[in-house]
Amino acid sequence: MFTSLAGRAVVVTGGTRGIGKGIASVFARNGARVLITGRDSDVARAAAEELSADGAEVSFIQTDVSSREDCRRMAANAIERLGGIDVLCANAGVFPDSLLADMTEDLLDQVLGTNLKGTVFSVQACLDALKRSGRGRVILTSSITGPITGYPGWTGYGASKAGQLGFMRTAAIELAPSRITVNAVLPGNIVTEGLADLGEEYAASMAASIPLRRLGSVDDIGYAALFLATEEAGYITGQTIVVDGGQVLPETLEAVLEVKGSG
Ligand code: NAP
Numbered sequence: 001m002f003t004s005l006a007g008r009a010v011v012v013t014g015g016t017r018g019i020g021k022g023i024a025s026v027f028a029r030n031g032a033r034v035l036i037t038g039r040d041s042d043v044a045r046a047a048a049e050e051l052s053a054d055g056a057e058v059s060f061i062q063t064d065v066s067s068r069e070d071c072r073r074m075a076a077n078a079i080e081r082l083g084g085i086d087v088l089c090a091n092a093g094v095f096p097d098s099l100l101a102d103m104t105e106d107l108l109d110q111v112l113g114t115n116l117k118g119t120v121f122s123v124q125a126c127l128d129a130l131k132r133s134g135r136g137r138v139i140l141t142s143s144i145t146g147p148i149t150g151y152p153g154w155t156g157y158g159a160s161k162a163g164q165l166g167f168m169r170t171a172a173i174e175l176a177p178s179r180i181t182v183n184a185v186l187p188g189n190i191v192t193e194g195l196a197d198l199g200e201e202y203a204a205s206m207a208a209s210i211p212l213r214r215l216g217s218v219d220d221i222g223y224a225a226l227f228l229a230t231e232e233a234g235y236i237t238g239q240t241i242v243v244d245g246g247q248v249l250p251e252t253l254e255a256v257l258e259v260k261g262s263g
Contacts, residue, residue, distance in 0.1 A: 003231040006031030009082035009133075010229075011074065013037045013065050013122050014092030016044040018192035019141060021051070022218020023089050023225045028056035030226060035078045037063035037092070065092045065118030066110075071125035078129070085129035087229045090122045091141040093160075097153035108156050115160035120167060123182075127175075136180035137229045138171070140164050141221070142240065144186050148248050165240065172238030181237035185224045188244025190216040209256055211246030 010027045014020035015036030024034045028051050036051070036058060038044045044060035051058040059081055063074040078085050093115045098107050123138055130136030145151055146158030147165050165184060172182040189195070189206050195215070196203075207214050224243045227233055242248060250256045 002227075004031060005087075005226070005229060008032045008086040008229070009078065009084050010034045010087040010089065011037070011078050011085055011122075011126065012089040012091055013063065013074070013118070014141075015089070016040065016047040016060065018194065019187060019190055019218050019221050020089070020091040021047055023091060023141075023222045024058060025051055026219060026222030026226050027087070027089075027229070028052070028058050029054075031056075032087070033057040033082050034059075035074075035082060036060045037065070037074055039064050065090075065122050066113040068121045068125070071118075071121040074122070075125040075129060078126070084133055085126045086133045086135060087137045087139065088122060088126045088130065089139045089141070089225055090119045092118055092122075093141065095154070095157050098156065099153055100155045103156060111156040111160050112163070115157070116163045116167070119164050123171060130175075130180050131178040134179055135231070135234070136175070136178065138175075138180060138182040139225045139228050140168055140182070140184040141225075142168075142184040142186045144188050144242060144244050144248050147186060147240070148242070169238050176237060181228070181234065183228045183233075183236060183238070184240045185221055185228070186240050186242045186244070187221050188216055188242070188247040190218060190221060192218065209247070209250070209253055210244070211249060211256055211259075214245060216243060216245060 010032045012020050012024040015024040016038035024036050028034050041062040048058045048060040061077045063070045142164045143161040146161030168182050220243050224241050
């Protein structure tokens with residue numbers, strides 16, 4: 001049995017939809033007090049209401065993580081509402097696609113500004129509060145795309161997700177004396193509202209290339225993040241957990257198809 005996280009003050013950037021909302025939900029269901037952020041305040045308000053329907057403590061603040069000033073406001077708001085910050089889940093991200101030959105400077109600025117600079121700004125803004133916590137945890141949502149795999153159209157995105165891990169390794173060393181751990185979850189293909197819109201056929205074709213034969217759920221990512229926030233994970237820092245149903249394992253598609261039906 002893991003030590004309860006009840007009462008912990010948790011900030012989840014990009015917690016208004018998709019994976020971040022799943023992370024927020026898992027923490028809230030385990031008794032944490034959660035602040036979620038996103039740029040669209042209507043969506044954020046609706047998500048906070050939904051997540052607190054069963055009596056959980058979930059609030060929101062409108063924040064654009066690519067703005068350092070917004071991140072400072074987010075941290076100040078968390079301290080005011082929650083009395084501090086024990087856990088920061090730096091999850092907000094965008095994934096615009098563009099082939100390298102066509103990539104504009106604007107697109108590159110957008111993806112690096114949100115995914116990479118946004119991660120750095122969020123952690124910087126929460127740093128003092130995480131230090132005061134005495135058991136601060138930073139959990140980044142990276143991806144298999146970039147750190148492990150590649151996909152046409154995602155050179156910029158892959159660079160941002162791999163960049164988060166470069167940041168993580170040095171941040172983990174710098175923050176260790178303050179008893180703050182910094183780790184990352186690397187999701188594979190996760191079912192979110194956006195993916196659901198692409199239809200069942202598309203989802204089924206993606207699932208066929210995954211050894212565990214299903215796409216991931218937002219809860220799958222939430223539970224990996226929750227584990228990294230526990231007391232029991234306190235000696236793990238600067239590390240990654242791949243949560244992808246084994247998607248990165250097969251050398252070829254045949255390696256997956258070969259065992260179809262044998263299990
Ligand atoms: P999503 O459904 O599009 O949700 C993204 C969240 O981030 C929303 O809450 C969005 O709210 C927020 N956000 C985006 N830009 C922001 C900004 N500049 N400032 C503040 N909030 C911002 O995406 P998702 O699929 O859940 O992805 C979440 C994270 O998981 C990303 O870091 C992504 O790279 C990673 N990931 C996803 C998958 C997958 O299969 N879904 C796989 C691997 C990694 P607003 O739009 O209102 O700002």
